[in-house]
Structure formats: structure tokens, C-alpha cells
Amino acid sequence: MPLIEAEPYPFELMPQCAALLIIDMQRDFLEPGGFGESLGNDVGLLRRTIAPIQAVLAAARDAGLTIIHTREGHRPDLADLPAAKKARGKPALAIGDRGAMGRLLVRGEPGHDIIPELRPLPGEPIVDKPGKGAFYATDLEAILRNRSIRQLIVCGVTTEVCVNTSVREANDRGYDCLVLADCVGSYFPEFHQAGLAMIKAQGGIFGWVGRSQAVIAALTERSTR
Ligand code: TIU
Secondary structure, three states: OOEEOEEOOOEEOOHHHEEEEEEOOEHHHHOOOOHHHHOOOOHHHHHHHHHHHHHHHHHHHHHOOEEEEEEEOEOOOOOOOOHHHHHOOOOOOOOOOEEEOEEOOEOOOHHHOEOHHHOOOOOOOEEEEOOOOOOOOOOHHHHHHHOOOOEEEEEEEOHHHHHHHHHHHHHHOOOEEEEEEEEEEOOOHHHHHHHHHHHHHHHHOOOEEEOHHHHHHHHHHHHHO
16 A cells, blocks of 8 residues: 655555546636636746646556546536626626636636646546535536545645635545645645645644655556556
8 A cells, every 4th residue: 555755644545546636727727818817816826736747647647547637617608607706806807708718717618628738638537617616516526436436636726725625525525635735736825835734734634735756656656566
């Protein structure tokens, strides 16, 4: 059983019941002209996560792990968009408005796509989520149950918003989450740090925090054995 260096204590990876969960690595959050920028954020801050996620993704694919991608977004008719979410922050461009990459945070638009560097392969489930949490109003739990998944290795953006919300949802449902610090990112460095601290505090109240290299080493050792 690979033991992965993590805080608050090593994570016992069980590869046969673990999934790599990559949260919302979409053009809308990582490229200029999308939803993230419409909220007043510097989207360049998230790009340091791309190379380490690519490396973990490659190792997870080689090791045969289940890989699940999520995307935050809404139906083109916006019927699943709460009025409060659309109004929040009074942005000049709101969800559903037309931006440089199509309608902001709307399914089927170019900005809603996962960035090309992390394009899903056929057979890797993509979970479309209308909220910040990956479990709310999605079939993620059914997918995990059908594959007997009990552990989640978590990557994606942003640390304190969709990553934290999803990890909290997963924790309440009985999943063990290992969040990779170099594979999650925020528009606010201080929120990134606090978001990770909150997960691992109190003996790992929501889960574990580790780094990509430790996971890659464990998976590589396993796939070459
Ligand atoms: N995916 C995700 O985190 N959605 C957000 O809206 N994040 C922000 O930090 N705004």
C-alpha cells in the first residue's frame, strides 16, 4: 500500500479505489476574457498549476486510475442559474453574457471547455456542475459508487472556492481526499494558503494536503512493478 507524504500525516493510497479528480480547469477560469476575469481576477495566477497537473494526470493514466474532470457552468437557457449567483458582485459581464470566449460559464461555449493542456481522453468522465461543489446537482456520487471509489486525489481551481467546497462535500459523504498543494490554485495567494490550512487542520478535519511529486512517485513505482 503506497504511503504518500502528506499533512497532517501520511496518506495510505489504495490505487484500486482511488480517483484523480480535476476540478474546473476551464478556459473560463484560466484564460483572459472569461468568467474569472469578469470577476476582476488576474487569471495568470492559476497557470502555475497546469504543469504539475499534467504530470499527475500522465502518471494516473499510466497507472490506470479512474480520472474524473469537472466543469462549472450552466444550461444555455440559464434555467439552472440562481438569480443570486448571476447578480453577485454586479459584474459588467454576468454569467450568460457574451464575452471573448462565448457566453460566460455556459455549457457548449468555448470558455466552458477544459484548457487544451488538460484535455480529457475518451472514457474519462466529465461532470458538469452548476454550483461550486462537485457533488451538488451532479451524478458524481453515482459515478464514484459504481466504480467503488473511496479516495480522491484532488487538483484544480480555485483552492478556496470549488476545491474547498468539493472536498467538504466529499468528506461528509465518507471520501478520503488528498489535495495536492502545487496542483490547486487561487486568484488570492493568502486564500490558497488558508484554504489548504483549513483542510489539514485539526488532524485532517477535511482531508490531507500533499504534493504532486509524492503521488507521481507512488504511482510510477506501482505501474513499473
Ligand atoms: N471553480 C471555481 O472555483 N469557481 C469560482 O467561481 N472560483 C472563484 O474563485 N471565483
